[in-house]
Amino acid sequence: MARQSLEKKRPISMADVAREAGVSQQTVSRVANGLSNVNEDTRLRVQAAMAKLGFRPNFAGRSLRSGQYNSVGLCLYDVREFGNLATLDGILSAAREHGYAITMIENVDDNLSLKDVSHKITELPVDGMIISMSLMASDFDSFKPQPGMGTVLLSMYEHPYCTTVESDQYGCSWTVVEYLKNAGHRNIRFVAGPSYSIDSNFRQKGWEDALSHFGLPVAQPLAGNWLADSGYEIGCKLSADTEMTAIYSANDQMAFGIIAALQDRGIRVPEDVSVVGVDDSLEGYVPHCNLTTIRFDLLKRGRTAFEHALLGRKPGYTPETVRIPGRLIVRDTVRNLH
Amino acid sequence: MARQSLEKKRPISMADVAREAGVSQQTVSRVANGLSNVNEDTRLRVQAAMAKLGFRPNFAGRSLRSGQYNSVGLCLYDVREFGNLATLDGILSAAREHGYAITMIENVDDNLSLKDVSHKITELPVDGMIISMSLMASDFDSFKPQPGMGTVLLSMYEHPYCTTVESDQYGCSWTVVEYLKNAGHRNIRFVAGPSYSIDSNFRQKGWEDALSHFGLPVAQPLAGNWLADSGYEIGCKLSADTEMTAIYSANDQMAFGIIAALQDRGIRVPEDVSVVGVDDSLEGYVPHCNLTTIRFDLLKRGRTAFEHALLGRKPGYTPETVRIPGRLIVRDTVRNLH
DNA sequence: AGCCATGATGTTAACGTACTCAAATACTTT
DNA sequence: AAAGTATTTGAGTACGTTAACATCATGGCT
Numbered sequence A, B: 001m002a003r004q005s006l007e008k009k010r011p012i013s014m015a016d017v018a019r020e021a022g023v024s025q026q027t028v029s030r031v032a033n034g035l036s037n038v039n040e041d042t043r044l045r046v047q048a049a050m051a052k053l054g055f056r057p058n059f060a061g062r063s064l065r066s067g068q069y070n071s072v073g074l075c076l077y078d079v080r081e082f083g084n085l086a087t088l089d090g091i092l093s094a095a096r097e098h099g100y101a102i103t104m105i106e107n108v109d110d111n112l113s114l115k116d117v118s119h120k121i122t123e124l125p126v127d128g129m130i131i132s133m134s135l136m137a138s139d140f141d142s143f144k145p146q147p148g149m150g151t152v153l154l155s156m157y158e159h160p161y162c163t164t165v166e167s168d169q170y171g172c173s174w175t176v177v178e179y180l181k182n183a184g185h186r187n188i189r190f191v192a193g194p195s196y197s198i199d200s201n202f203r204q205k206g207w208e209d210a211l212s213h214f215g216l217p218v219a220q221p222l223a224g225n226w227l228a229d230s231g232y233e234i235g236c237k238l239s240a241d242t243e244m245t246a247i248y249s250a251n252d253q254m255a256f257g258i259i260a261a262l263q264d265r266g267i268r269v270p271e272d273v274s275v276v277g278v279d280d281s282l283e284g285y286v287p288h289c290n291l292t293t294i295r296f297d298l299l300k301r302g303r304t305a306f307e308h309a310l311l312g313r314k315p316g317y318t319p320e321t322v323r324i325p326g327r328l329i330v331r332d333t334v335r336n337l338h
Numbered sequence C: 001a002g003c004c005a006t007g008a009t010g011t012t013a014a015c016g017t018a019c020t021c022a023a024a025t026a027c028t029t030t
Numbered sequence D: 001a002a003a004g005t006a007t008t009t010g011a012g013t014a015c016g017t018t019a020a021c022a023t024c025a026t027g028g029c030t
Helices: A002-006 A014-021 A025-032 A040-053 A059-066 A084-097 A114-122 A171-182 A198-214 A228-238 A252-264 A298-311 B002-006 B014-021 B025-032 B040-053 B059-066 B084-097 B114-122 B171-182 B198-214 B228-238 B252-264 B298-311
Strands: A071-076 A101-106 A128-132 A150-153 A163-167 A188-192 A246-249 A274-278 A292-296 A321-324 A326-329 B071-076 B101-106 B128-132 B150-154 B163-167 B188-192 B246-249 B274-278 B292-296 B321-324 B326-329
Touching: A014 A025, A014 A040, A025 A040, A059 B059, A071 A084, A071 A114, A071 A298, A084 A101, A084 A298, A084 B101, A101 A114, A101 B084, A114 A128, A128 A298, A150 A298, A163 A298, A171 A188, A171 A198, A171 A246, A171 A274, A171 A292, A171 A326, A188 A198, A188 A228, A188 A252, A228 A252, A246 A252, A252 A274, A298 A321, B014 B025, B014 B040, B025 B040, B071 B084, B071 B114, B071 B298, B084 B101, B084 B298, B101 B114, B114 B128, B128 B298, B150 B298, B163 B298, B171 B188, B171 B198, B171 B246, B171 B274, B171 B292, B171 B326, B188 B198, B188 B228, B188 B252, B228 B252, B246 B252, B252 B274, B298 B321
Parallel strands: A071 A101, A071 A128, A128 A150, A150 A163, A163 A321, A188 A246, A246 A274, A274 A292, B071 B101, B071 B128, B128 B150, B150 B163, B163 B321, B188 B246, B246 B274, B274 B292
Antiparallel strands: A101 B101, A292 A326, B292 B326
């Protein structure tokens, strides 16, 4: 008795509700979980007691008993990177539909291995996990996911044991090159992002492979830092190339800078030079945004990752490689040369 | 025995490790928690057993016993809204420093009350919560947070029982108006966001109050939808106003549209008309971004919210109203009339 | 040698929930 | 009316962990 009063206030448990309603704790549990085999009178009495005491089910107790957390762990290397926001949105909305929460941690350590990150997440209340790492983890190929834990990597690199989900950074370049080729372009330059960017590298590889496949010349790409200003600088340099008829920029912001530089030099877009970007990120930022570009379904990227994190728990699940295609948004910056 | 083998595979527990290492389960707990009172030999033996069996501490067991989750709940009304991304970044980094995770859920129901959202979050494994709602919740003023649960609202409206954290959407307008007034401007127009936007309304109120305070004329504001295109349209209309010398746009994207419209009509910026935006969101998107604007410290917004969610658990805590000031970023779109 | 302080380890008891099983009650059928 | 069935409720237990307490050995001190 005295001991009771000395303890710090404990939240309301099912036992408290049971006492109040004059039923067993088990009956309270049934009401809390909405099971059907409870008498209507009893249910109302229990619900009244719950409301009166302000009962909220205890997460830890429930999870300990059930072995489920109804949450998926998420570790995004960089929340600020383009696409991760919309992806997060997709993950959250898929999670909500399944009655799941998302448990997020920040990863700041560049040198952390996939195993370390996965171990960290395993200690959180999660049934599965989604991981994105900026650089190639040192143990990428050897990493094995925790058994019974649906593990999804947001990565362009295929993985032997994990499902990987990513926007198709390679295929989008084929789409662009084929579109430009069909419009009669032969000299198509590429403007890359920073060399450490995996996305940029895959976009470049796609561009190279597509050009080779169509028998078009492959000129040395110039690299920027994703931002409009670097696009402007590159645009200045590229304006000297009188052969080229089209520029494929690894993102929209640089493309916008390139266009500004060309126009400042009296080169018209698309009359003299055509420009294509990737991301469809200028809309809303630039008035009369009319850049022909690639749009990825980032919501789907997030939703797919979440779905596979759930599916991955099941025993018979086989890892998949999911590449979500981009769609060409045709606007006004490409000229048909025919 | 037979029963054992029929059960589905159970994750490794401390008891398993204890058996393997030939110690008690309590000793395993001590090693897992890094307590000092363990013999070095024993520690190594236990750690070896942990590694061999692949032991990971069970979150539910630990939390059930300790009553702590080491996580803060987060419900952002709209992840896509400007500022929420950087805020999330701030929350995550503060959480990491405290060894906390963030448990996120999506809120899609417009009509959900603060109480409902708070109840949902209470059932998650969290020690505190951060809530942002787009519209004024019906029960905003009457809402009382769960006792012992640090509750922070990302809101410009003050709350009687909860700490509120928000970028100072009202004060930033004073900063802008005072700056323009000192540069000799008297006729300062305002371009608002959508009428449902709380941020826009506070920015407008600040503009009105500051104008009145300085004895400057208050012209009817025009409202856009945050995007550059709507700024362009409004710029066309405003170009007819020959009195005005400055335009204060509720965000940068519309400001950029306004500038484009003015220039298309032969009105020079800043020689003929000065323009100021808010958000500092064009950098990287627009080459040679030189818009004078207000920049908010959104990382701090997130970090502060998290810190207060933790502090709010302590018994003696008093709710605060935290307004994080914006900083004027002076670039090239304001002319000094003196 | 005997005593106490210290350190290392083990034992027991909760934390709050949901599952299994058993008991009690109400309802249906012959 | 008896027997059987369905419905409702309760009792007991286990999930994995940590806190409090108990035990045991070790070593330094008088």
